[in-house]
Amino acid sequence: MKTLAISSSLKNKLLVFLKKHRKIDLVTIYLRFLEMKNDLTPVLFPKEKKIYKSLEELIKKLESEQKLWRETEIKIQFGEHCVDEHTKKIYICPFTGKVFGDNTHPNPQDAIYEWVSTCPENTERVGGLKSKRFLVSEDPEVIKNYISTRKKPITKTVYSSAITGKLFNSKEAVLEDFKKNHIKYLSLQEVQNQNRFEIEESFLKFLQVELTEEKISQFVASLSEISEFKPYLEKWLEG
16 A cells, blocks of 8 residues: 655654654544644634634735735824823824823723814714724834824824734734734644634645545555554554
8 A cells, every 4th residue: 555755753753742642543643644744834814714724825815915904104293192101002093193092091092082073184074974083003113103202293104904903013013913813723633623614725625635534544554664653553443
């Protein structure tokens, strides 16, 4: 029978995994083999309810579709602002640059909502009424712009998350927030056992090719040629 190539490095990694997880079954160790051999790190993107083969593939797709960030401009007023070195979150008027900090105002979200609803420079209308649109940022680099006093207002280019709308000082900061807060890493076993989420097309095709009885039999044949795996094989085959 045709066998699957198992390098010395991969053999050692599988043995370490088996010693740590003594009660796993044959299919589970095969899934772990596929992860290691193909360097798989599946991720769930909850917003789309879809699973991708890797974070890199997901980011590449979202970037190509312009679904990660949007370039935007913010206004920064002159004079002093309601922001200091302890501010963690700010609410910004997109029309004037007026800003309220989470630690310098008792109700900053209510304050910015009231401000934009009466702001004379707000010419946006929704249903005949002034737009209540405002910007939010928790990025320390964005917040720093509002701490310093200025002699004249300035306009600065920043990036808004296409997922949350929050502002960030750079594309890199948007990416870090995305990786930290908007994906979930999964094992191949978790991918195989779930039925709630869609699997991205190319990843699904990969699984359909690799998760067959023939492939698992080839994996067993490969393990049978390595003496260290024989005790495990005997247990699996008996089971």
